[in-house]
Amino acid sequence: MKADPMGVATGSHYLDGDHACAEGAIAGGCRFMAGYPITPSTEVAERIAERFPKIGGMFIQMEDELASMAAVSGAVWAGAKSMTVTSGPGFSLMMENIGLAVMMEVPCVVVNVQRGGPSTGLPTLTAQADMMQARWGSHGDYEIIALSPNSPQECFDLTITAFNLSEKWRVPVLFMMDECVGHMTEKVIIPNADEIEVTPRKYYKGKKESYRPYRFNGSNSVAPMVKAGDGYFIHITGLTHDERGYPVINAEAQEKNVKHLVNKILKNEEKIRIIEEDQVDGADVVVISYGISSRVAMNAVEAARKKGLKVGTLRLVTVWPFPESRIRELAKSVKAFVVPEINMGQISLEVERCAQGNAKTILVPHAGGWVHDPTDILNAIEESIV
Amino acid sequence: MSETITDYTNKLTIPKPEENFRHPMEAYIRSERFPHIWCSSCGIGTILTAYISGLQKSGLDPEKVAVVSGIGCSGRVAGYLRLDSFHSTHGRALPFATGLALGNPELKVSVISGDGDISAIGGNHFIHSARRNMNLTIICINNFTYAMTGGQAGPTTPIEANSSTTPYGSYEYPFNLPFLAESCGAVYVARWTALHIRRLTNAISEALLKPGFSFIEVISPCPTLYSRRNRLGTGLDSMKFYHDTAIIQHGAETREVDIEYQQKIIVGKFVDKEKPTFTEARDKFLKKKLGDRFVPYRGPNHGH
Known part of the structure; x- marks a missing residue:
């Protein structure tokens, strides 16, 4: 599927990485963003806040990063392509609900414009020290996809890729920028909408009663989704669950659920690479x-x-x-x-x-x-x- | 020949009722998930029933109603309702619900969760969701304790009350939740007990039909932990105790509805006012500022 031309700012621009990332998200189909201000990522949210009201998007500034990440998952189940943006301290707070998104297999993008840490560290200066946190920062066992752009142009291009990968594998994709790339200004070419490939969400079409929100059959592929409000009466939980989404609290269910979360990424590493x-x-x-x-x-x-x-x-x-x-x-x-x-x-x-x-x-x-x-x-x- | 189902409470095999004898609420319940996890005579089941009755009474299309819960005993409500239902993380039911409601404006989203989930770990989300007048109906089941973890004190535990982390009695000032909700901007605030079934049902129906942030606190017995530690007898005894000590005062000043240990509980509809919701206010404001350049967010079924 090609990008919605309404959101695409086709042309040659002089942009920093943060702004280019925002444009990439829009071109990639993102229409919901929940965020909380934090240096050096704020410019992404600022550009989205300015752009969304003119293209039918919904931006909300939440009370903190815990809320931002939770709202992103809610909006995805409502049917929106969604993202949030933060830096180290906020990334730490998001870990709880990144884990929820992993467990619920929520396609979404989390941008982390990395700065020096630990703790408040160096708010305005660069680092690449959240890479291991990106991998396993939330508790429990899972695998994740993380991308690292090295230019404003890539901040645009790869944000689209991040959305596409998230839809393909029903997983949060962590977009690991760094302060240098975020604040570096260079030429960014935004192509025509019909030259931008966008992966649409895969929706289930079939008998309502046979819908299963998850697929744990060892094929390392993901089940299609449905939207809340479509009459499927789905139940989605952060508890260990079966293919129906129903909680099952035992070792057998845990094995199926966690193996799926790990294998859908690791067994497909060469396809994602x-x-x-x-x-x-x-x-x-x-x-x-x-x-x-x-x-x-x-x-x-x-x-x-x-x-x-x-x-x-x-x-x-x-x-x-x-x-x-x-x-x-x-x-x-x-x-x-x-x-x-x-x-x-x-x-x-x-x-x-x-x-x-x-x-x-x-x-x-x-x-x-x-x-x-x-x-x-x-x-x-x-x-x-x- | 009728099938048989197992009664898990006493391991007796009992005949499965014929189709005509199905419970009238079964369409709204994931009965395949029963037996549920709640203790005998816990108030949550009664509140679940009142929610379904209130939903039926409201006339809303169940396909357009979603429920979000947090974590804890009350957090399991979402798992038993045959609606689009989400069991989120501890305290985060409100922001999850915010994303769901904003993401699809055609949905009516309810949050059903506990007092600890909503007012302790989720307290920040509660005050900000109320401030924004987010279009959400919050049903806060208040049993004065953290029940699932074994009966610890929480932000609603009255002074004097015994809990596993206040073995000599609680000495912290508790929240007055209706006051908190009103002062943060809720447009509908009510409190009932789990035994005010008819009034609670009406309140849930009203709240579901009210655009904006509606809040209902439901005082509910925890027979296994809170009632036992505080000598309130069985679940039924404590349900009756709460009901009998309740005084109905519609329109009461929320600042005056504090709950003291084993004292009167003022219940009723305290607040019911009109105010544009977050989305109504946003759209009106941006339309004024941007004119024709403003494109409202219409949700996933309209473009994108």
């Missing part, structure tokens, strides 16, 4: 990065290549689910992975795990507040192949 590779064939070292760090890393990679080093790059656009099989494969042909990230080591742990000792993993950490000095990454590349 978006990664960007460059010159990895024959490389001695591959720099694995995401978000703003991938752009800083390019500076170091180019410098290393000038010195004659065989350096490849792998950029994680989907960070979760992690491209485990690809890293494992690469580990057999390269000597080392260098992982620069604006945290004290999160994704590098995943790389190390997947490398299974076949290649070294060298973390280039940064505590946040600014991006890496490319020299630190270059040094790591050089040391990695000594």
Whole structure:
């Protein structure tokens, strides 16, 4: 399905990542947003608040992030494509109802424009330190999809992708921006609506009495949805449930329910995967990065290549689910992975795990507040192949 | 030959009633989920019955009515009603319901949940939903305790009342929920007990038909925990006690309807006024500011 032309601001724009994200959401079909102001993500909500009344959208500023995330799930069951936007402290508060959305298999998008933490941390300065929280920040076992854009253009493009993935897999998609990308202003091309592919929600059509809101048959696919008000009399709960949505409190039901939540993502990882590779064939070292760090890393990679080093790059656009099989494969042909990230080591742990000792993993950490000095990454590349 | 069903309370096999003898409310109940989890003589079942009667009386199309609950004994109501029903997280029934109601303006959304869910962990959502005059009907089942977790004190527990976390009696000032609701902007506020069946049914019907934020507090016995710890006898005894100590005062000042330990309970319809709902106010305001550029949100069945 193509995008609704009413919402699409076709043309060449000069936008920051936050504003581009808002435009991407609109183009992706989002018509409900509940949010709470927090730096450095507020501009997304501000643009939505200005745009929605003119395109038939509903924006509501809630009393906090707990409420925002709960309202998003409610609006999805009412039939709207929905999202919320926040940064670290708000992301922490949203974890409760992100878990609810995971359990209810609610397609929605949660944008986190990351800033330095823990706690209030660095409200106006960048970080990439919520990546593990994105994976498992809510209690219990589940898998999630998380994307990491590295430019305002990608903030537009990938927000649409985030909505599409959420509909396809009935899962909240976490859009993990960082303050640099959010506040960086660049050219953003918004295509015509008929050039934008939008995944519509899959609705059930069939006998009312045979509708099941969930599918736990081991096929790792998701059941179509219905809307409240359509006469299906659905029951949807955060409790462990069966395919009818009815609570079942025992180990057998838990096994079916949780395995489904995990497997629909992990078993389809290659279908969900978006990664960007460059010159990895024959490389001695591959720099694995995401978000703003991938752009800083390019500076170091180019410098290393000038010195004659065989350096490849792998950029994680989907960070979760992690491209485990690809890293494992690469580990057999390269000597080392260098992982620069604006945290004290999160994704590098995943790389190390997947490398299974076949290649070294060298973390280039940064505590946040600014991006890496490319020299630190270059040094790591050089040391990695000594 | 009639089928048989199992009576789970005493393990006797009893004949399943013929079609003509089905309960008149069965269409509204997910009876396949019975037996329910509530204790014998708990007030929640009575309130569930009053809700169904009130819904029938209101004449609303059940397909356009949704129910949201939070967590706790009362939180299980949504699971037994054959309506579009959602069992959300603890305290978050109101914001979930807000999303549902805004997402599809054709729906009438009710929240049925407990006093702890709505006024403690969900207190912030309660005051803001009332302030916005969100189009929601809130039925707050007040049993003065956290029952599902074993009878702890909560924000409605009266001073002196015994609970598992106030073993010497409670000393915190409790909420006066009708006063809180009115002061935050609710357009309909009433209080009844679980034994005022007819009046409660009428109130639920009125509230469902009232546009905006309507709030009904229902005083309900918890025989297993609150009544036992506070010597109120069986569920029926305490239901009768609440009923008999209730004084009907329609239009009473909500500031004066505090509930003291084992004292009189002022019930009645306290507030019933007109005020544009969140959506009415929003649409009118934005239309004034934006003129023809304003496009109202019409819900999922109209475009998008």
